[in-house]
Amino acid sequence: MARTSHDGAQLLQEHRDAFIDELWLDHDLGGDDSIMPVVTLLEEAAFHGRPFHIGTVYVHGANPIGAETVVRSLSHWKYRVRRAAA
Numbered sequence: 001m002a003r004t005s006h007d008g009a010q011l012l013q014e015h016r017d018a019f020i021d022e023l024w025l026d027h028d029l030g031g032d033d034s035i036m037p038v039v040t041l042l043e044e045a046a047f048h049g050r051p052f053h054i055g056t057v058y059v060h061g062a063n064p065i066g067a068e069t070v071v072r073s074l075s076h077w078k079y080r081v082r083r084a085a086a
Contacts, residue, residue: 004029005037012041012052021055024084027066034066039073046077060084 002008008025025035045051057079061067067083074081 005033005035008035008038009041012038016052019053019055023054023057025057025059025070027059027061027063027070035070039070042074042079043077046079051077051079054079057081058084 002011012020025038027035029035042052042057057074059067059070059074059081060083071081071083
């Protein structure tokens with residue numbers, strides 16, 4: 001579990017070549033931090049032809065616009081994404 005975008009990106013990089021069955025993302029992480037740096041990492045990996053191997057990305061949070069942005073962004077890059085209830 002990671003509570004900051006920096007820690008989330010680092011954790012994903014540590015498991016770069018592993019299959020991740022479920023990845024749960026919350027848009028707002030507190031203060032000025034959001035999940036968007038992690039989303040950018042996932043997008044860039046897919047752009048370069050080496051997407052992360054993730055079964056399903058679940059996006060939840062109390063910020064519906066932010067959560068929908070994450071869903072759209074990752075869906076565009078062919079990640080399997082589901083919106084979870086807040």
